[in-house]
Amino acid sequence: DPHLSFMREAMGVMQHHDAVTGTEKQAVAADYARHLEVAIRACATNTKEVLNQLTVDTAASESATESGRRERRWATGPKKEYTFKFETCTLLNISSCAVPEKADKFVLTLYNPLAQTVSEFVRIPVPDVNYEVKDFDDVTMETQFLPIPAPIQDLNFRKSSALYELVFLASSLPPLGYKSYYITKTSGNAMKPVPDPAN
């Protein structure tokens, strides 16, 4: 609860019309961003707890079904709890994110806050074009790599090694639920995206 209260207090400050509309001075905007950043970091513990809770619920309901691959999978061994640190990328607005830029193996967890199933195209800033995305069912996802536009790469305050964005379709995200994807850097030489020849 103290972690959540940190976020509650930050959100209380964000009720000010300047924080909502962006009419504040830039130094004030930066301070609002700092408040939110600290609060989001504080809530990482809550994120882990909630996702573990969802995993427990899912396991319980799926093992109760009479047939299906999931039931067999859950039944094969003890369920493992998430021990990950869940990081929110607050610099995605400049196509930058520390985890995919540094790690060769990382997990993306997507939580759907809507009360309906949705599919969403995901864009992840990455330094190279050789990554493989797998879902929980051992299915390799179709991916595409696009260059981060030059004006973004050239921003002088952007400290990022990401040159490309990895795009894939996260399909059928359950309502008020989540899906995770395991993303690995591969050793192969992949084709870099090239623009259409000038016509």
Add this chain to the structure above:
Amino acid sequence: KSSFTSIGNEYIRLNFDTNGFLVTVTADGMTRIVNQEFVYYEAAIGNNREFRNRSSGAYIFRPAHDQVRSISLQPKLKIYRGNLVEEVHQSFNEWVSQVVRVYRQQHHAEFEWLVGPIPVDDGRGKEIVSRFNSDIDSAGVFYTDSNGREMLKRKRDHRDTWKVKLLEHTAGNYYPITTKIALEDDNARMAILTDRAQGGSSMGAGSLELMVHRRLLHDDAFGVDEALNETAYGEGLIARGTHYLIVGSSQKQQSPTTQAIERFTQLRKLLPAWSFFSDAEDIDYADWR
């Protein structure tokens, strides 16, 4: 006939002409003229001692003239195609660029703009607008959202409850857009969704515009006592954001209707999935599974 390239899918196709501008959009079995450009209003320099003659500033939008100025006559294009998304990277000048993209099986097109730092070496404040002109005969009527809920009918140079004569034609027709602005005629409909609150209007038949960035050199005397002229990182601010364009039939009877598509897209874009990244160097795929 002059269009030289296009991006799209089975629901929506965007055609670009030889000058690098969007010229038509094909959706719902019809092709409509829709072009998009970045223009700017020159900010008014007023006399702050007179209430009706204040400068354009943090609190008020007051262009010096109703006429807009073009930003670029021939943007440079790069086109990337793939199995999931097709993108056009447009570079208008040193401080305005944009990526237009259409994802597979989506009914909308994305316009991700990057504007700034706005040059003010000429001593003039500038208010940058993304403008979509179409051949839809909207007759001065357009719709803006009420905080993401119902849509409110607006009519250019008109107020519902009194006879108005606007002394400031442009600013007097601007309205707050929280999520959506739209117009239509008997056949077609065009809507733009925003990713943040912006000012917007329809300054001509079939035209929609949204203000994306501004840099001003004079205070408007409403209290802040400073010009809206930020110089973080040693130069003017840079803004990045996205508009979502949806074009379709206004008469569509079968589901989903164009307005239903707009509503679903609005929900999904304003309340997207939350992304959490975790380093997995210490866990292999089998264990993770």
